[in-house]
Amino acid sequence: MNLLGSWSLIRAFTVLVYLFMFLPVAVVILLAFNANQFGSFPMEGVSFRWFVELWNNEAIVRAFKTSMLLGALTAVISATLGVLASLALVRYDFRGKSLITTALIAPILVPEVVLAVALLLFLRWLEMPKSFPLLLLGHVIFTLPFVVLIVQARLVAVRREFEEAALSLGANAFHTFREVTLPLIMPAVFAGVIFAFTISFDDVTGTLFWKPGGVETVPTQIFAMLRNSISPEINALGAVMVVVTVAVPLLGAAIARRMAAALK
């Protein structure tokens, strides 16, 4: 165990790296409570005024609503497509299976900028203007691989005998799915939904390409605000962002664990 000098040196180095990862984010959250009118040090007391300002800033509230709606729709569509595809890939044998698996995972292998340009060009060729549905489709295509990966992994572990038992008792395929398979894979479906929601909620790369003029999501709103200078309002918005993108998955993981435990 005693290599690269000593174990305590290794531990100290690890602590420093963790500080490097989290300290900058902690500073954002700290400054969000700064009473000062500038988004910087020194702090001048603790205040919630910037969160109140956020609440009263119409553009930000609109961006927040857009992001929530976009994230929720992305999650639902992506999870539906992902679950159906995973069922086919795990429960059936057919030709070209590995090719199709690769195709479904391909969106995470293509650089997001290229994916963004490609989709935009296609829409232009179809002479369709940028719109919210386009933004939604874009988000669906790059969250889909994650849902497929997560649901597939769970489905492999669900024994086929359960489904066969239901079928032999006279349930049809849809009934079997609704009463047996879906409840068994629910934790993974739920995880996929959360995953897709947070990826969508956080995305800025594709969104900047796809969003119609005048529509902003929270990240693109932050991006636009950064062009001026960093204000306490951005830090407050950042703090809210951190809470949404961290608390939602953590809460989701806790619920998923409960669901998984309830199945045993």
Add this chain to the structure above:
Amino acid sequence: MAAADADAPGARPWLLMSPALSAVTLLLAIPVCFILVYSFWLRTAAGGEQTGFYLDNWIEVLTDEFYRDILIQTLRIAGLSTLFCILLGYIPAYFIARSTTRHKAALILLLMLPFWISYIIRTMSWINILGVSGALNVFLLWSGLISEPLQILYNEATVILGLVHFLLPFMILNIYVSIDGIDTNLADAARSLGATGWQTFREVTLPLSMPGLAAGSLLCFVLGAGTYITPMILGGPRNAMFANLVFEAIITQLNWPLGSALSLVLLLVLGAVVMVYTRYAGIGQLAKSFK
């Protein structure tokens, strides 16, 4: 799905997959073909496109020194970021894998956390630290070490810093998975045969952790080379990366054919890197990091 019951059993998987497959076909496969087609079109003075087969965009992209320099700059920034991720990431990954403390689970959870924390927030957080009135300058002024705030932001170093901050968890996680899979008996065997701690690491642990190191490096390099947000937020006017050129061409200049050719260059360069990697390491290792 109830309707599928009547069909031959062979049709059902295709029915189940068809929504996802149509999505991938319509939103990825066909669009990517369109980039190729568009890259041979020309932009007219009126802002429209001249359809046909012209090599002008390609000649411009492949011969103009401006594009070549930015491509090299992109590869350099991504390469250096990857290198720093290895230097900063290996030891923590080793620590987590070999740690026997009860904090191990917490350390792994903390490692997952940055994946959830918003990318744009993590990037902009450095302005609070390195900006003219950021934490570092305020501290240095207060301590009397400097009398004027330093201009530390908006250069290549801060772009690399931002990228390392963003990419490091990918690296640590990949190396951790790899080291965690190494049988500890191997290291013990080496030690019992008289190897020193350093020799054991160099001859046993390091070579066996190479797959994780390689997968982590590939992810860091490809993600780093494809970004344009980090240079936009933390870079100066001269720190553009290749994806910024694409953004500029498509969103600002509305020059779709040129933007297409530039996207393809990025896709081909990064695709080549992935191909070289899969040739030597296999794609399976990469899939592990998503589990």
